[in-house]
Amino acid sequence: MKTEKHDAIVLSSEDEKDHFKLFTALLKNTPIPDDEILANVGAYLTSKNLSRILFFYEIYQKILPTHGMVMEFGVRWGQTLSLVAALRSIFEPFNRHRRIVGFDTFAGFVGTSDKDGARGQVADGSFSVSADYEAHLTEILASQEALNPMSHLRRFELVKGDAVETVPAYLSRHPETLVSLAIFDFDIYRPTRAALEAIKPHVFKGTVLVFDELADDIFPGETIALREVFDIANLRIQRFPMTSRISYVVLE
Numbered sequence: 001m002k003t004e005k006h007d008a009i010v011l012s013s014e015d016e017k018d019h020f021k022l023f024t025a026l027l028k029n030t031p032i033p034d035d036e037i038l039a040n041v042g043a044y045l046t047s048k049n050l051s052r053i054l055f056f057y058e059i060y061q062k063i064l065p066t067h068g069m070v071m072e073f074g075v076r077w078g079q080t081l082s083l084v085a086a087l088r089s090i091f092e093p094f095n096r097h098r099r100i101v102g103f104d105t106f107a108g109f110v111g112t113s114d115k116d117g118a119r120g121q122v123a124d125g126s127f128s129v130s131a132d133y134e135a136h137l138t139e140i141l142a143s144q145e146a147l148n149p150m151s152h153l154r155r156f157e158l159v160k161g162d163a164v165e166t167v168p169a170y171l172s173r174h175p176e177t178l179v180s181l182a183i184f185d186f187d188i189y190r191p192t193r194a195a196l197e198a199i200k201p202h203v204f205k206g207t208v209l210v211f212d213e214l215a216d217d218i219f220p221g222e223t224i225a226l227r228e229v230f231d232i233a234n235l236r237i238q239r240f241p242m243t244s245r246i247s248y249v250v251l252e
């Protein structure tokens with residue numbers, strides 16, 4: 001159920017796992033020369049990984065007419081933040097208010113509780129990253145911005161620490177915040193609830209909320225947090241056909 005080092009949950013069959021290993025080995029040993037790797041990275045996208053990209057393409061279309069920033073709650077290796085930064089570069093390279101801010105401990109889960117179920121991988125420290133990973137991710141996101149217009153203005157920020165404290169602190173430092181898109185991917189109850197409560201005064205009709213684990217039995221805490229902070233009977237919880245787990249709400 002877990003990857004060898006980082007506790008990620010793998011629901012694949014043994015056969016699928018073997019194919020993923022082979023695919024990973026093909027990528028690590030690629031004969032593609034350095035100056036062509038980035039342009040050909042699509043050769044190594046699996047359908048599952050592509051489906052996530054397609055999901056965020058659709059979500060980005062929904063936020064284009066709205067004002068405000070993007071927040072991601074649970075960044076880990078930063079693939080979603082980097083993808084959103086690339087989408088911003090394509091669709092609204094001059095929108096300086098579309099700041100992208102990611103919150104994470106960069107040390108794995110903090111604040112697991114009995115609301116997170118009894119599965120073994122739901123423990124403090126699960127889903128950690130390598131030491132100083134936020135410095136590497138900062139370089140990735142800076143490179144994304146460097147390749148695009150207005151690169152002299154930094155429009156991303158990584159906020160390190162327990163979100164129960166860092167999200168309210170960020171918002172008190174930035175009372176001007178309007179949340180156009182909030183992506184919830186802490187997986188667990190406490191920081192999800194804290195982030196939902198903190199952003200509530202900063203959302204509006206048209207704000208898009210994305211949830212990675214709603215209705216998920218492995219991580220029940222995300223659904224409990226949403227039910228406690230918003231009246232879900234008045235939320236249209238929707239999905240796209242290409243991804244089975246991720247859902248979204250456009251506030252009405």
Ligand SMILES: C[S@@+](CC[C@H](N)C(=O)[O-])C[C@H]1O[C@@H](n2cnc3c(N)ncnc32)[C@H](O)[C@@H]1O
Nearest residue numbers: 074076080104105108109110162163185186191
């Ligand atoms: C599933 S990962 C996020 C994956 C990421 N969104 C992506 O697109 O690949 C969950 C993340 O939530 C973070 N996290 C869990 N509890 C936290 C807390 N109390 N404060 C801040 N981050 C937390 C973990 O460190 C982990 O990186």
